[in-house]
Amino acid sequence: MPEIACRAHIETIYPVVEKALADAMLSLKDVDAVAVTCAPGLVGALLVGVSMAKSLALVAGKPLVGVDHIHGHIYANKLAFPDLAWPCVSLVVSGGHTSLYLSTSEIEHELLGSTTDDAAGEAFDKVAKILDLGFPGGPIIDGLSKGRDPKKVAFKRTVPETLDFSFSGIKTAVLYKVRGQNAKAPLTMSADERADVAAGFQEAVVDVLVEQALKACLRTRTWRLAVGGGVACNTRLREKLAARAAKEGVQCWFPPAKFCTDNAAMVAGLGYHLYKAGRVSGLDLDVVPTKAHKP
Ligand code: KG4
Ligand code: ZN
Helix, strand or coil, X not given: CHHHHHHHHHHHHHHHHHHHHHHCCCCHHHCCCEEEEEECCCHHHHHHHHHHHHHHHHHHCCCEEEEEHHHHHHHHHHHHCCCCCCCEEEEEECCCCEEEEEECCCXXXXXXXXXXCCCHHHHHHHHHHHXXXXXXXXXXXXXXXXXXXXXXXXXXCCCCCCCCECCHHHHHHHHHHHHCCCCCCCCCCCHHHHHHHHHHHHHHHHHHHHHHHHHHHHHHCCCEEEEECHHHHCHHHHHHHHHHHHHHCCEEECCCHXXXXXXXXXXXXXXXXXXXXXXXXXXXXXXXXXXXCCC
16 A cells, blocks of 8 residues: 555656646746655655655755644644734644644644554544444544434543543444454444444544643643644534633634645645745755654
């Protein structure tokens, strides 16, 4: 799969860049800098993007700016809501990451806590697989849970005392609930029962995210909260977090759905701020598949 994804990047990157420039009615000479995701992600995919960006920067004589795309998920809020002010607590909930930061500007983010095992989006995807629902699991579980009683099938919440997260326990609890002691046993639940399990699972994950995000605000005495990443699309998370934040006097932002999942606009936007701050990269810019990138 990583190999297929990497090849697909090679096939599509050139036409995508050409189309982006054509749609914007710009040529390469009109841009100020070339921003590119260099961390974190699939190493092959990152390498394709970074190689393309280096070539463009070299050919056009433009500066190159390496961007940590997790910080881009935070910046997605600023794209949609220019009035978002700093400092704010940022909750990034994506397929590969679940982290809390104290953000003091577009480009400064101090890590407060993160998942010690599965990311929230990963848990949605794995649970959807256990329930034979398809991929990606997040939007499917979100849709199936609408109008369901989330208390019908309840799961234990793991809320660490720190600002970290842990979602592997709940994923295993769903597995046992659905398949019993034999993980390979065929699925015998009705569609209705599976939707109840999905709703109970989603509720537990959402409760933990809400709890930890508000705990981070109270501990850092920060009354702004910005959420980003694919799971920030989740209807129930939006409902519960907005309600709880309002109760605690915390102002809360969610980007529109198109800026929640991975997108190039957030990378370009954050790249602009890094460029303005002089945080540009050399042509020796390397990819960092797992860790954060410090420009
Ligand atoms: O941020 P993203 O596009 O990619 C990464 O950087 O990982 O996030 C993708 C993740 C997937 O795990 C997907 O299942 C989840 O976001 N997701 C959702 C929803 N929409 C996407 N999870 C819960 N509810 C949703 N509505
Ligand atoms: Zn992402």
